[in-house]
Amino acid sequence: KETDSPRLRLAVQKKGRLADDTFDLLAKCGLKVRHGRSRLFARIDELPIDVLLVRDDDIPELVASGAADAGIVGGNVFEEDRLTRDGEGAVIADALGFSRCRLCVAVAKGEAYAGPAYFSGKKVATSYPGLLQSWLEESGVKDAQIVLMHGAHEIAPRLGLADAICDIVSTGATLDTNGLKVADTIYRSEALLIAAPGLDVAKAEMLGALKGRMRGALASQHA
Ligand code: PRT
Ligand code: ZN
Known part of the structure; x- marks a missing residue:
């Protein structure tokens, strides 16, 4: 059958x-x-x-x-x-x-970003703790703090919850509307x-x- x-x-x-x-x-x-x-x-x-x-x-x-x-x-x-x-x-x-999309760390537009060392001592909001942690380690950043969020990461910096975010970026429009810019691409998907x-x-x-x-x-x- x-x-x-x-x-x-x-x-x-x-x-x-x-x-x-x-x-x-x-x-x-x-x-x-x-x-x-x-x-x-x-x-x-x-x-x-x-x-x-x-x-x-x-x-x-x-x-x-x-x-x-x-x-x-x-x-x-x-x-x-x-x-x-x-x-x-x-x-x-x-x-x-x-x-296709990119997983990026993003910071406020006014910030001067010269490389991953920027994240030393900073809080980063994300729903990708594994990918973010592994990028921070590869980049030699030891004292960043990961704040786990399940959505609306882009508002975390304005709320004072975090200094930066790590989220999926496609066109970049979401970052732009929230006063953020791409600092680094950590994974291409x-x-x-x-x-x-x-x-x-x-x-x-x-x-x-x-x-x-x-x-x-x-x-x-x-x-
Ligand atoms: O309900 P369920 O859990 O199944 O869906 P979901 O809401 O978790 O996922 P969904 O449907 O949004 O995305 C599914 C997959 O599509 C993701 O895991 C990525 O692999 C891929 N993908 C491609 C994206 C995007 N492009 C994307 N732009 N996933 C999310 N976004 C979001 C991003 O999180 C941010 O909020 O879109 C916003 C940024 O877009 P831009 O264009 O403003 O930069
Ligand atoms: Zn999902």
């Missing part, structure tokens, strides 16, 4: 910036995502794939744990998970080239196809087929 044949479970963002690009890519691959009654699952008929619709932040853990076999997630979210997790994480199957560690042969083959279609779709797009 059909129910016995294995299907690949792919975790994608349900709604948001990444979701739009992800559904576009699947469509260009000739894959129609058929939404059923469930708000959590959708189905692809052209390939044996079930789509799990979730918050982007949950994708690395779902894939690392094997609850999903694969996922599409921003490099920023994947890398932050990798730097802050205990135990084995998901692995990168491919870089997809869309949803694009969407990644990630996979559970130790996929069995059947699922690895399905993932390979999906990856092949994605490569084809992305190549014809850039041709």
